[in-house]
Amino acid sequence: MGSADPPLGGSWSSAVARVPIASGVAVRIFDLFDPKRNGVIDFGEFVRSLNIFHPDTPEAEKITFAFKLMILEELAA
Template identity: 55%
Template sequence: MGCLHSTPKRHPGYQDPIPLASQTAFSVSEVQALFELFKSISGSLIDDGLIHKEEFQLALFEKRTDNLLASRIFDLFDIKKRGFIDFVDFVLALNIFHPNIPMEDKIDFSFRLYDLDNTGFIERKEVKQMLVALLSEWGLRLSDESIELILDKTFSDADVNQDGKIDKAEWENFVSKNPSSMKIMTLPYLK
């Protein structure tokens, strides 16, 4: 005979939304909605309550092929560096895109996104890799000359001390002069 007060089976990876909401700018109902999104991503290939890199790439770009941008974002979302994203990682990482998060935090995240080698600087080759990856994702192909012109303009505007790399202060200065570059750092439907 079964127990009268059995608890319903929870989806693998489920976490109580109340503590997560208290650690982030998300409300409890937003954390619950994020769990629904998490479930659909984490169960797309392997239903184990975790998001693996292939599932993440599939969710972002509807392809399982390796993509520099998806891979880099995955690495930043994989807070504990375990090779997968659990629900806590997912919520904590998405928190950076909430409208109520200070712009300084968003700038820091975007700097780390471009600093592919984790050197504390954004180098020309890193910007080129990201630019080529983005253009490829959008189905665009620019000539090498056009890409070099974009890089020249970016570094002429951002690399104030002209040392061939963009440090954190230069990045902050650059994005403050180019606020449209930070639009992707806020999910408008959370307002």
């Protein structure tokens, strides 16, 4: 395990919170991958979220994802 890996029984979000430079971006991406807003990304949410990066995904969906990320960034500021 690397130093950035959460300890056994720890959560990903608490591990990311200890990384000051990346934490803001990582938390915003986590929020986009967690549409249920329950603090957990289940396998279905993970797969659906990764689909945005597939080459056959329409450009409009990719743009929507980028704007959602930007809006979350503005709300966090």
